[in-house]
Amino acid sequence: NYPELKGKVAVITGSSKGLGRAIGERYAKEGMSVVLNYRSSEKEMEEVIRGIEAAGGKAVAVKGDVAEEGLAEKMIEKAISEFGKMDIFVNNAGVQVEAKTHEMEFDNWKQIIDVNLNGTFLGVRAALKYFVEHEIEGNIINMSSVHEVIPRPGYTHYAASKGGVKMFTKSVALEYAPNHIRVNAIAPGAIDTPINEETMSDPEEKKGLEALIPSHVIGKPEQIAAVAAWLASDESSYVTGTTIFADGGLSLYPSFGPENK
Ligand code: NAD
Secondary structure: OOHHHOOOEEEEOOOOOHHHHHHHHHHHHOOOEEEEEEOOOHHHHHHHHHHHHHOOOEEEEEEOOOOOOOHHHHHHHHHHHHHOOOOEEEEOOOOOOOOOHHHOOHHHHHHHHHHHHHHHHHHHHHHHHHHHHOOOOOEEEEEOOHHHOOOOOOOHHHHHHHHHHHHHHHHHHHHHHHHOOEEEEEEEOOEOOHHHHHHHHOHHHHHHHHHHOOOOOOEOHHHHHHHHHHHHOHHHOOOOOOEEEEOOOOOOOHHHOHHHO
């Protein structure tokens, strides 16, 4: 635990399930107040909030699509009206759809870029505006992926969006370093969340994925939430403009591993 996180206020997009949910729950355990977000799954969102409250935490939710202008501002306003301020903004919401590039509908491409990259821009812009205007040494965390460096056939739009998140994160971190606003990204490998439901429910596919990971272990959402807690804490106070990989070695060129010799 990080005692300095107690009383801090975080906004987390796409937090009705998966990694966003795990980050919200971890932050609440740290004594932070959280503003969560869902696009359509109201029932799931309510359950998450009830769980956090039952454990003694504070959480509220704002409905909306990160790809639409105005949601990030609404979430920050909610943070201020409910908890008095905003310290940490986590751009977590993300989507993926498989498609061969030569058959990919332009709308499909645009949807992925809209949510993963444009949504991150909108969140970052709103958070920066608030931090700069109030001279707050704030903290921004963007959810990237190992696919910010590992090419991903069948998901070229997804890889392009995360490559974009990587350079956007670095550029913003440099631009606002004089303001002492930290901006970092997290690159998860394969984590057991609803986004990977299909793979996880098919024993053969699951085995194939485990074989691909050097540690042969699929990650848990809590392991990503732990990185998000560290990045929010003062323990990482000199860290900005970087991506923290949490991937069981997936980005380490596994084909060069000892088992492939
Ligand atoms: P998930 O599908 O389990 O959850 C995604 C969350 O985002 C959900 O709460 C969903 O409602 C929300 N969301 C989706 N589109 C939205 C939109 N337009 N507006 C608002 N909310 C929206 O996925 P996850 O695995 O928890 O993924 C979270 C993030 O982590 C994504 O950015 C994803 O690319 C990234 N990531 C996940 C993995 C993994 O293996 N799970 C690996 C690398 C990166």
